[in-house]
Structure formats: C-alpha cells, structure tokens
Amino acid sequence: MIEKYFIKSMLKNRNLWGWGVFFMLFWLFMGAFVFTSAFPKQEVYYKLNAAIWFGLMGLISTSTTATSISYSIYYGNSSLAYAFRYTTFKPSGYISSFMLSAGIIGGVFSGIMLVTTFFLFSYGSGYTLIPKFPYISIVIGFVAGAFMFLLASIIIVIFNNYLGLRNVTFASFIPMILTYLFGFTQFNSGLPAYIVYGSPFTDISDLLVLSYDGHLVPLNTNEPIGSGNHINPEIQVVILAIWIIIMAICSFLLIKKIKPRSIEEGRQV
Amino acid sequence: MLEMNNVNVRYGKSRKQVLNDVSLSVHSEKIAIVGPNGSGKTTLLKAVAGLVDVNSGNIKVFGKDLSSIRNEVRLSANLPEVYRLMRMNTADTIQLYSELKGQDSKEIMGLIDDMDLSDTLGKMLYELSTGQQKMICNLISLYGSSKLILLDEPFESIDMRRRMKLTDLITNHGAEIVMNTHEFDILARLKGWGLYFIIEGRVFGKFQASEVKNLYINKGVVPNNIAVMDTAFGTFSISRNEGEISISAARNFNSLLNEVA
Numbered sequence: 192m193i194e195k196y197f198i199k200s201m202l203k204n205r206n207l208w209g210w211g212v213f214f215m216l217f218w219l220f221m222g223a224f225v226f227t228s229a230f231p232k233q234e235v236y237y238k239l240n241a242a243i244w245f246g247l248m249g250l251i252s253t254s255t256t257a258t259s260i261s262y263s264i265y266y267g268n269s270s271l272a273y274a275f276r277y278t279t280f281k282p283s284g285y286i287s288s289f290m291l292s293a294g295i296i297g298g299v300f301s302g303i304m305l306v307t308t309f310f311l312f313s314y315g316s317g318y319t320l321i322p323k324f325p326y327i328s329i330v331i332g333f334v335a336g337a338f339m340f341l342l343a344s345i346i347i348v349i350f351n352n353y354l355g356l357r358n359v360t361f362a363s364f365i366p367m368i369l370t371y372l373f374g375f376t377q378f379n380s381g382l383p384a385y386i387v388y389g390s391p392f393t394d395i396s397d398l399l400v401l402s403y404d405g406h407l408v409p410l411n412t413n414e415p416i417g418s419g420n421h422i423n424p425e426i427q428v429v430i431l432a433i434w435i436i437i438m439a440i441c442s443f444l445l446i447k448k449i450k451p452r453s454i455e456e457g458r459q460v
Numbered sequence: 461m462l463e464m465n466n467v468n469v470r471y472g473k474s475r476k477q478v479l480n481d482v483s484l485s486v487h488s489e490k491i492a493i494v495g496p497n498g499s500g501k502t503t504l505l506k507a508v509a510g511l512v513d514v515n516s517g518n519i520k521v522f523g524k525d526l527s528s529i530r531n532e533v534r535l536s537a538n539l540p541e542v543y544r545l546m547r548m549n550t551a552d553t554i555q556l557y558s559e560l561k562g563q564d565s566k567e568i569m570g571l572i573d574d575m576d577l578s579d580t581l582g583k584m585l586y587e588l589s590t591g592q593q594k595m596i597c598n599l600i601s602l603y604g605s606s607k608l609i610l611l612d613e614p615f616e617s618i619d620m621r622r623r624m625k626l627t628d629l630i631t632n633h634g635a636e637i638v639m640n641t642h643e644f645d646i647l648a649r650l651k652g653w654g655l656y657f658i659i660e661g662r663v664f665g666k667f668q669a670s671e672v673k674n675l676y677i678n679k680g681v682v683p684n685n686i687a688v689m690d691t692a693f694g695t696f697s698i699s700r701n702e703g704e705i706s707i708s709a710a711r712n713f714n715s716l717l718n719e720v721a
Contacts, residue, residue: 278560
C-alpha cells in the first residue's frame with residue numbers, strides 16, 4: 192500500500208495547496224464577483240459561466256499536481272532506479288500507485304473547487320447554481336489527476352534520461368503551460384473542433400463544465416446559448432481514455448528505464 | 461556474491477576516469493576498501509548499486525548481470541540518494557523501505573531506539589544532522605535479511621559511542637559486506653576482513669584488514685613489495701613488516717599519501 196505514502200506526501204505539500212487550491216479559489220472569487228458583466232443576466236448564463244470557471248480552475252488545479260509530481264520524480268530518480276533493481280518495487284506498481292494517488296488528490300481538489308464554485312457563484316449571482324452531476328465532477332477530477340501524473344512522468348523522464356536536467360524547471364511547468372494554453376484559448380477565443388476533441392486538456396475541462404452545468408457544452412462559448420454546435424461528451428470520454436492508455440504505456444516504458452542522475456545537474460545558478 | 465570485471469566508469473564532459481579497470485570479487489566474506497578522498501570508493505559502490513553508468517566491464521550480483529537485475533532484495537546500501545523516493549519523514553522512510561524489502565520494521569525500530577535516534581523519527585531526513593542521516597541510512601541497510609550490504613563511509617560524522625555500537629553491528633552481521641572508508645583506526649577491529657586499497661580509480665589487493673598494522677608504504681618500488689601502485693603522486697609500493705611508513709600509524713589515507721609523497 193505505497194499509495195498511502197504518496198497521498199500523505201502530497202497532502203502535506205504546502206506548495207500544492209497554495210497553488211493548486213488557494214490560488215484557484217482566489218480566481219474563482221474573481222470570476223464570481225469581478226469578471227461577471229459580459230453576458231446576459233439570466234440564470235442559464237450565470238450557471239454556464241460558473242461551470243466554465245469550475246472547468247478551467249478544476250483543470251488548472253490538477254495541473255499543479257503535475258509540477259509537484261515532476262519534482263518528486265526528479266529528486267527521486269536514483270531512488271527509483273535503485274528501488275526497481277533492489278527492492279520489490281516495480282515500474283508498473285509505481286505508475287499504478289502514483290496514478291491512483293494523483294487521481295485521489297485530483298478528486299479531492301475537484302470537490303473543493305466544486306463546493307467553492309457553488310457558494311461563490313450562487314452568492315455572486317443571486318441564483319442557487321447547484322451542480323448537476325457532482326459525482327461526475329469528482330470522477331473527472333480523479334481522471335485529470337491520473338492524466339497529469341502520466342504527462343508529468345513522461346516529460347520529466349525524457350528530460351532526465353535524454354535531454355538533461357538543466358531545464359528541469361521548464362520541464363516541470365510544461366503540463367501547466369499546456370493547460371493554460373488549451374484551457375483559456377477554448378473558452379476565450381474558441382478552438383477548432385478537432386482540437387477541442389483531440390486535446391485531453393479540453394476534454395477534461397469540457398467534461399467538468401458539463402458535470403456542473405448539466406447541459407452539452409457549446410463548441411464556441413462566446414456564441415449565444417443554443418445558437419451553435421455542441422460538444423459530444425461521449426467522443427471526449429473515448430479520446431481521453433485513449434490518451435490515458437497510450438500515456439500509461441509510454442510512462443511505463445520510460446520509467447522502467449529511468450537513469451540515476453545527480454540532482455545537482457538541475458541547479459540553475 | 462559480487463563479481464566486478466574490468467569495470468571502467470567515466471564522469472562528466474571531460475570523461476574523467478573515476479574507476480579504472482576495477483576487478484573485484486566478494487564470496488562469503490567482508491571486505492574493506494580504503495582510499496583517499498576522490499579515489500573512486502563511492503563510485504565503486506554506486507556502480508554496484510546501479511547508480512552510475514558503467515562504460516565498460518561487467519558487474520554480477522548473486523550471479524546475475526547488473527543490467528538484468530530486477531527486484532533483487534538481498535542487496536542493500538547505505539547511500540543516501542537511495543532513500544529519497546518521496547518527501548517523507550524518517551519513520552515513514554523506514555516503514556516504506558521495510559515494505560519494499562518485504563521486512564518487518566520492528567527490528568529496525570529496536571535498533572533506532574538502541575542508538576538513541578528515536579527523536580529523528582518525526583523529522584525529514586534532510587532535517588537531520590549529517591551523522592544522524594548517516595546512522596539512519598546505515599541502520600536501514602544493515603537490518604533485515606540482506607546477504608550483500610554496501611556501506612559507504614558508515615562511520616563518517618558518527619560520534620564515538622554510536623561508532624562502537626555500529627562497529628559491533630557491522631562486524632557481527634552475517635551478510636557479505638563491502639565497506640568503504642578512508643579511516644585506518646577501524647581496520648584493526650575488522651578481523652577476518654579482506655582489505656583493498658583504491659587510488660585514482662584503481663584497486664590494489666587483496667590484503668587482510670587485520671594485518672594492516674604490519675603493512676608499510678614506501679616511495680618507489682622496494683624489493684620485498686607485495687603490491688606496486690602507480691599514481692599521479694608517483695610510484696609507491698606496499699611491504700610487510702618493514703618499510704618507510706607504517707600504514708596503521710597514519711590517521712587516514714589522505715595524510716598517509718601526503719606524508720609518503
């Protein structure tokens with residue numbers, strides 16, 4: 192039951208709470224009380240607005256776990272290489288345990304975002320904006336956490352083994368950069384349908400939006416509700432599942448060959 | 461059971477040779493490897509632990525080639541980088557590695573208590589003093605059913621009281637042990653242990669640790685030598701019973717080399 196050590200370690204990580212939860216709560220507050228004037232004052236728009244904020248912050252919140260996970264793998268590269276060789280620890284066990292742990296953290300963070308979104312946006316709008324499928328929000332949060340672990344592990348092991356650790360800080364922020372890129376562009380300027388469906392980041396945020404709002408998510412959220420095409424969540428679930436399976440295989444192949452490197456190689460100054 | 465054949469390790473962009481054609485075998489015995497700082501002692505243990513890339517040569521542990529070893533729980537090491545799997549306090553680190561080795565942590569908790577280290581359990585490993593960290597890594601590697609234990613400078617920064625207890629623990633242990641040190645005072649207590657010298661990545665020996673008081677180091681090659689060491693400092697030879705400088709009289713290898721050079 193190595194998961195309990197991962198979960199304990201992550202739950203005691205103050206950076207993770209600071210950036211993954213409290214910073215997101217700050218933006219939810221801004222979304223509920225400051226950035227609210229650009230759409231019709233109707234409950235349906237308020238609810239979609241709350242759902243989009245929840246979807247974005249839920250996605251970004253789990254992406255902060257990726258940064259912490261990257262550093263965990265970077266600092267533990269020698270320990271992992273040793274543990275796979277001289278303990279009962281196996282790469283498959285490491286990946287499944289860390290996926291489960293990151294998933295649980297993702298689910299917890301998603302739950303916190305959900306409850307906070309409900310209270311802040313309901314108070315800010317004057318409507319009771321109850322999430323439609325809260326259990327789906329938790330499940331998607333879990334999936335997002337597991338996805339972020341896989342992404343972080345693939346990127347950091349590629350840098351560790353092949354590209355060098357001088358750019359380890361950049362490498363640890365790649366999941367977050369991609370999250371901001373796909374998350375904000377979809378909801379602020381719109382993305383082509385093939386990217387909305389093909390990107391796991393937009394799949395996660397759209398499914399979170401759907402779980403809160405209860406209606407199909409518009410392909411272009413800048414158009415009036417009901418006037419454009421909607422995203423098919425079943426297709427997004429299938430594509431997300433394919434991404435996770437492919438990434439789990441890649442992560443396994445890379446982690447089992449992790450090379451011990453001096454953490455001093457990552458020193459910046 | 462450990463076999464190293466013509467092992468070469470080079471580091472960094474300059475490809476500095478840290479281990480130079482090292483051949484060593486350990487079969488049902490304990491050995492001490494003695495050498496000055498920077499001679500390649502730690503790299504030798506890291507090579508066996510799989511923590512450095514071996515450029516050429518081969519290493520076999522319990523008859524298996526290092527590259528093919530997976531889930532071999534009979535080897536343990538006190539190298540600190542081995543115990544950084546995640547951010548944990550000492551108690552969790554001990555518990556986790558006990559689980560990963562398939563061992564009960566009760567025995568090590570007894571040792572921790574015996575060494576007056578109970579107050580370290582709630583702290584992160586990096587919060588401990590150098591000596592405390594070293595003791596915790598020593599104890600994790602020494603307890604349980606390991607058959608081959610790699611000890612890198614186990615006495616470094618350890619106070620005298622714990623040093624005595626640790627010496628007993630190491631000398632009475634039933635496993636094969638490969639222990640690095642640059643201190644000579646401990647060698648006389650290692651009865652029945654093999655002894656190797658390592659200088660500039662080259663291993664010389666085998667001698668008996670208990671005969672260290674009879675070993676002398678000489679500048680140049682003397683007629684009755686039992687080993688000749690070519691180094692950047694010059695050529696030295698080791699002789700028995702008589703010679704220029706008694707090895708056991710020196711505090712450590714660094715001062716010995718300075719004196720003889």
